[in-house]
Amino acid sequence: MSSAIEHLTKTIKAARQRSHLSQRALGRKVGMPQAQISKIENAAVDPKISTLVALARAVDLELTLVPRTDSPRFNAVDSPHPPEKEGLSPR
Amino acid sequence: MSSAIEHLTKTIKAARQRSHLSQRALGRKVGMPQAQISKIENAAVDPKISTLVALARAVDLELTLVPRTDSPRFNAVDSPHPPEKEGLSPR
DNA sequence: GCCAATGATATCCTAAAATATATCAAATCG
DNA sequence: CGATTTGATATATTTTAGGATATCATTGGC
Numbered sequence: 001m002s003s004a005i006e007h008l009t010k011t012i013k014a015a016r017q018r019s020h021l022s023q024r025a026l027g028r029k030v031g032m033p034q035a036q037i038s039k040i041e042n043a044a045v046d047p048k049i050s051t052l053v054a055l056a057r058a059v060d061l062e063l064t065l066v067p068r069t070d071s072p073r074f075n076a077v078d079s080p081h082p083p084e085k086e087g088l089s090p091r
Numbered sequence: 092m093s094s095a096i097e098h099l100t101k102t103i104k105a106a107r108q109r110s111h112l113s114q115r116a117l118g119r120k121v122g123m124p125q126a127q128i129s130k131i132e133n134a135a136v137d138p139k140i141s142t143l144v145a146l147a148r149a150v151d152l153e154l155t156l157v158p159r160t161d162s163p164r165f166n167a168v169d170s171p172h173p174p175e176k177e178g179l180s181p182r
Numbered sequence: 183g184c185c186a187a188t189g190a191t192a193t194c195c196t197a198a199a200a201t202a203t204a205t206c207a208a209a210t211c212g
Numbered sequence: 213c214g215a216t217t218t219g220a221t222a223t224a225t226t227t228t229a230g231g232a233t234a235t236c237a238t239t240g241g242c
Contacts, residue, residue, distance in 0.1 A: 004144050004154070011156045022218060036200065038220055045199060048137045048229080053095045061156045063095070065102045068153040113188060127230060129190055136229060139199080 006043045008052065008063075013041045015059035030054045097134045099143065099154075104132045106150035120149045 016026050023037040032051075039045045040055070053063050107117050114128040123142075130136045131146070144154050 002141050002144065005140050008140065008154065008156060023220095024218075033201065033203085034219075035203085035221075039199090042220080044221095046139045046141045048139055048199070049096050049099065049143055050093050050137045051200085052140055053093060056156055057159060060159045062159040063099065064155055064157050065099060065106075065147055065152045066155050068148060068151045114190095115188075124231060124233085125189075126191075126233085130229090133190080135191095139229065142230080 002046075005046065009041055009043055009047075012052070012055050012059060012061065015056075015061055019059055021059070026055070026058055029058045093137075096137065100132055100134055100138075103143070103146050103150060103152065106147075106152055110150055112150070117146070117149055121145050 016023075021029070023041070024034045027034045027037050032054075037055070040047050040051070049063070056063050107114075112120070114132070115125045118125045118128050123145075127136075128146070131138050131142070140154070147154050
Protein backbone atom coordinates (compact mmCIF):
# COMPACT_ATOMS: atom_id res chain seq x y z
CA MET A 1 0.00 0.00 0.00
CA SER A 2 1.02 3.56 -0.57
CA SER A 3 2.78 4.25 2.69
CA ALA A 4 1.13 7.63 2.77
CA ILE A 5 -2.08 5.80 3.40
CA GLU A 6 -0.49 3.51 5.91
CA HIS A 7 0.65 6.54 7.75
CA LEU A 8 -2.85 7.93 7.90
CA THR A 9 -4.41 4.70 9.04
CA LYS A 10 -1.72 4.07 11.58
CA THR A 11 -2.40 7.47 13.02
CA ILE A 12 -6.06 6.68 13.35
CA LYS A 13 -5.33 3.35 14.93
CA ALA A 14 -3.09 4.99 17.47
CA ALA A 15 -5.79 7.52 18.26
CA ARG A 16 -8.36 4.77 18.63
CA GLN A 17 -6.21 2.93 21.11
CA ARG A 18 -5.44 6.09 22.94
CA SER A 19 -9.15 6.60 23.46
CA HIS A 20 -9.58 3.02 24.61
CA LEU A 21 -11.94 2.03 21.88
CA SER A 22 -12.00 -1.48 20.50
CA GLN A 23 -12.45 -1.96 16.79
CA ARG A 24 -16.00 -3.06 17.53
CA ALA A 25 -16.69 -0.02 19.67
CA LEU A 26 -15.37 2.31 17.03
CA GLY A 27 -17.32 0.40 14.43
CA ARG A 28 -20.50 0.85 16.39
CA LYS A 29 -19.80 4.52 16.76
CA VAL A 30 -19.33 4.98 13.06
CA GLY A 31 -21.75 2.36 11.84
CA MET A 32 -19.25 0.07 10.26
CA PRO A 33 -18.43 -3.58 10.82
CA GLN A 34 -15.40 -4.46 12.89
CA ALA A 35 -14.00 -6.47 10.03
CA GLN A 36 -13.78 -3.38 7.87
CA ILE A 37 -11.87 -1.45 10.48
CA SER A 38 -9.41 -4.25 10.81
CA LYS A 39 -8.76 -4.21 7.09
CA ILE A 40 -8.31 -0.48 7.09
CA GLU A 41 -5.92 -0.45 10.01
CA ASN A 42 -3.90 -3.14 8.34
CA ALA A 43 -3.83 -1.24 5.09
CA ALA A 44 -5.46 -4.14 3.35
CA VAL A 45 -7.75 -1.77 1.49
CA ASP A 46 -7.74 1.66 -0.06
CA PRO A 47 -10.62 3.35 1.80
CA LYS A 48 -12.86 6.03 0.43
CA ILE A 49 -12.35 9.48 1.80
CA SER A 50 -15.71 9.52 3.49
CA THR A 51 -14.69 6.42 5.37
CA LEU A 52 -11.46 7.90 6.59
CA VAL A 53 -13.11 11.14 7.54
CA ALA A 54 -15.71 9.30 9.58
CA LEU A 55 -13.15 7.26 11.41
CA ALA A 56 -10.92 10.22 11.99
CA ARG A 57 -13.70 12.24 13.51
CA ALA A 58 -14.73 9.42 15.74
CA VAL A 59 -11.32 9.64 17.34
CA ASP A 60 -11.14 13.42 17.25
CA LEU A 61 -8.95 13.89 14.27
CA GLU A 62 -9.53 15.85 11.11
CA LEU A 63 -8.29 15.20 7.61
CA THR A 64 -6.65 18.28 6.14
CA LEU A 65 -4.45 19.39 3.28
CA VAL A 66 -1.23 21.18 3.96
CA PRO A 67 1.47 22.54 1.69
CA ARG A 68 3.92 19.86 0.77
CA THR A 69 6.84 21.93 -0.29
CA ASP A 70 6.86 23.72 2.99
CA SER A 71 8.71 22.06 5.79
CA PRO A 72 6.74 19.79 8.05
CA ARG A 73 6.32 22.49 10.59
CA PHE A 74 3.34 21.66 12.69
CA ASN A 75 2.52 18.41 11.35
CA ALA A 76 -0.10 16.26 12.62
CA VAL A 77 -0.76 13.97 15.40
CA ASP A 78 2.37 12.28 14.42
CA SER A 79 4.67 10.67 16.82
CA PRO A 80 1.93 9.01 18.82
CA HIS A 81 4.26 8.44 21.63
CA PRO A 82 7.83 9.44 21.46
CA PRO A 83 10.66 7.33 20.25
CA GLU A 84 9.72 4.00 21.60
CA LYS A 85 12.31 1.53 20.70
CA GLU A 86 12.07 -1.77 19.01
CA GLY A 87 9.86 -4.69 19.58
CA LEU A 88 6.31 -4.49 20.68
CA SER A 89 4.43 -6.55 18.20
CA PRO A 90 0.86 -5.73 18.68
CA ARG A 91 -1.35 -8.58 19.31
CA MET B 92 -21.63 14.94 -0.43
CA SER B 93 -20.06 15.15 2.95
CA SER B 94 -18.98 18.77 2.91
CA ALA B 95 -15.76 17.72 4.56
CA ILE B 96 -14.93 16.05 1.32
CA GLU B 97 -16.10 18.98 -0.70
CA HIS B 98 -13.77 21.09 1.29
CA LEU B 99 -10.83 18.87 0.48
CA THR B 100 -11.59 18.70 -3.20
CA LYS B 101 -12.21 22.40 -3.41
CA THR B 102 -8.81 22.96 -1.89
CA ILE B 103 -7.21 20.79 -4.49
CA LYS B 104 -9.07 22.49 -7.26
CA ALA B 105 -7.92 25.85 -6.05
CA ALA B 106 -4.34 24.60 -5.92
CA ARG B 107 -4.65 23.21 -9.42
CA GLN B 108 -5.82 26.52 -10.77
CA ARG B 109 -3.17 28.34 -8.85
CA SER B 110 -0.58 26.25 -10.62
CA HIS B 111 -2.21 26.89 -13.96
CA LEU B 112 -2.96 23.30 -14.70
CA SER B 113 -5.99 22.28 -16.71
CA GLN B 114 -7.91 19.19 -15.64
CA ARG B 115 -6.38 17.45 -18.60
CA ALA B 116 -2.88 18.53 -17.67
CA LEU B 117 -3.31 17.39 -14.11
CA GLY B 118 -4.83 14.20 -15.37
CA ARG B 119 -1.79 13.55 -17.53
CA LYS B 120 0.46 14.22 -14.62
CA VAL B 121 -1.33 11.78 -12.41
CA GLY B 122 -2.38 9.30 -15.04
CA MET B 123 -6.08 9.81 -14.74
CA PRO B 124 -8.73 10.81 -17.26
CA GLN B 125 -9.94 14.38 -17.24
CA ALA B 126 -13.49 13.18 -16.73
CA GLN B 127 -12.58 11.66 -13.40
CA ILE B 128 -11.01 14.85 -12.16
CA SER B 129 -14.09 16.75 -13.08
CA LYS B 130 -16.24 14.35 -11.10
CA ILE B 131 -13.97 14.67 -8.12
CA GLU B 132 -13.82 18.44 -8.19
CA ASN B 133 -17.58 18.54 -8.42
CA ALA B 134 -17.93 16.14 -5.54
CA ALA B 135 -19.84 13.77 -7.74
CA VAL B 136 -17.88 10.87 -6.35
CA ASP B 137 -16.33 9.75 -3.10
CA PRO B 138 -12.69 9.20 -4.12
CA LYS B 139 -10.35 6.65 -2.68
CA ILE B 140 -7.61 7.96 -0.46
CA SER B 141 -4.91 6.97 -2.89
CA THR B 142 -6.62 9.08 -5.50
CA LEU B 143 -6.80 12.13 -3.33
CA VAL B 144 -3.23 11.71 -2.20
CA ALA B 145 -2.05 11.50 -5.78
CA LEU B 146 -3.94 14.60 -6.83
CA ALA B 147 -2.85 16.50 -3.76
CA ARG B 148 0.78 15.74 -4.37
CA ALA B 149 0.54 16.74 -7.97
CA VAL B 150 -0.36 20.20 -6.77
CA ASP B 151 2.06 20.19 -3.87
CA LEU B 152 -0.29 19.44 -1.08
CA GLU B 153 -0.23 16.68 1.47
CA LEU B 154 -3.09 14.92 3.20
CA THR B 155 -2.63 14.90 6.95
CA LEU B 156 -4.50 14.27 10.17
CA VAL B 157 -4.67 16.92 12.82
CA PRO B 158 -6.36 17.05 16.22
CA ARG B 159 -9.94 18.10 15.87
CA THR B 160 -10.58 19.28 19.37
CA ASP B 161 -7.63 21.54 19.25
CA SER B 162 -8.19 24.92 17.78
CA PRO B 163 -7.63 25.26 14.09
CA ARG B 164 -4.31 26.83 14.67
CA PHE B 165 -2.20 26.31 11.68
CA ASN B 166 -4.63 24.81 9.51
CA ALA B 167 -4.08 24.03 6.01
CA VAL B 168 -3.94 25.76 2.80
CA ASP B 169 -7.18 26.97 4.02
CA SER B 170 -7.00 30.40 5.35
CA PRO B 171 -10.13 31.66 3.72
CA HIS B 172 -8.57 35.00 4.19
CA PRO B 173 -4.90 35.48 4.75
CA PRO B 174 -3.11 35.69 8.03
CA GLU B 175 -5.48 38.18 9.42
CA LYS B 176 -4.03 40.18 12.18
CA GLU B 177 -5.07 38.34 15.27
CA GLY B 178 -2.07 37.10 17.13
CA LEU B 179 -0.54 33.81 16.48
CA SER B 180 1.01 34.08 13.19
CA PRO B 181 1.56 30.57 12.14
CA ARG B 182 4.99 30.11 12.83
C1' DG C 183 -15.47 33.66 -38.01
C1' DC C 184 -12.66 29.46 -37.02
C1' DC C 185 -10.24 26.59 -34.17
C1' DA C 186 -8.07 24.88 -29.97
C1' DA C 187 -8.60 24.40 -25.17
C1' DT C 188 -11.38 23.60 -21.27
C1' DG C 189 -14.73 21.57 -18.20
C1' DA C 190 -19.06 18.95 -17.69
C1' DT C 191 -21.51 14.76 -18.86
C1' DA C 192 -22.72 10.20 -20.52
C1' DT C 193 -21.99 5.23 -21.37
C1' DC C 194 -19.90 0.83 -20.88
C1' DC C 195 -16.93 -2.08 -18.31
C1' DT C 196 -13.90 -3.63 -14.65
C1' DA C 197 -11.83 -3.47 -10.19
C1' DA C 198 -12.26 -2.91 -5.67
C1' DA C 199 -14.48 -1.15 -1.35
C1' DA C 200 -18.13 -1.86 1.62
C1' DT C 201 -21.73 -4.76 3.91
C1' DA C 202 -23.28 -8.76 6.22
C1' DT C 203 -21.83 -12.77 8.57
C1' DA C 204 -19.29 -16.04 10.65
C1' DT C 205 -15.10 -18.15 12.52
C1' DC C 206 -11.16 -18.54 15.30
C1' DA C 207 -6.90 -17.85 18.02
C1' DA C 208 -5.05 -15.14 21.48
C1' DA C 209 -5.51 -12.27 25.21
C1' DT C 210 -8.00 -10.69 29.51
C1' DC C 211 -10.55 -11.34 33.57
C1' DG C 212 -13.40 -12.99 37.29
C1' DC D 213 -10.47 -22.83 34.54
C1' DG D 214 -14.26 -21.13 31.66
C1' DA D 215 -16.25 -16.96 29.69
C1' DT D 216 -15.73 -12.81 27.30
C1' DT D 217 -13.28 -9.58 24.53
C1' DT D 218 -10.51 -8.48 20.87
C1' DG D 219 -8.53 -8.44 16.32
C1' DA D 220 -7.68 -11.06 12.05
C1' DT D 221 -9.64 -13.49 8.36
C1' DA D 222 -12.99 -15.70 4.99
C1' DT D 223 -16.87 -15.91 1.82
C1' DA D 224 -20.61 -14.09 -0.72
C1' DT D 225 -23.10 -10.07 -2.46
C1' DT D 226 -23.86 -5.21 -3.42
C1' DT D 227 -22.27 -0.78 -4.48
C1' DT D 228 -19.32 2.46 -6.41
C1' DA D 229 -14.92 4.46 -8.00
C1' DG D 230 -12.06 4.42 -11.76
C1' DG D 231 -10.64 3.65 -16.73
C1' DA D 232 -11.54 4.39 -21.56
C1' DT D 233 -14.03 7.10 -24.71
C1' DA D 234 -16.79 10.32 -26.77
C1' DT D 235 -19.67 14.37 -27.05
C1' DC D 236 -20.81 19.14 -26.40
C1' DA D 237 -21.25 23.93 -24.92
C1' DT D 238 -18.36 27.65 -23.68
C1' DT D 239 -14.42 30.43 -23.70
C1' DG D 240 -10.24 32.53 -25.64
C1' DG D 241 -7.12 33.38 -29.34
C1' DC D 242 -5.73 34.54 -33.69
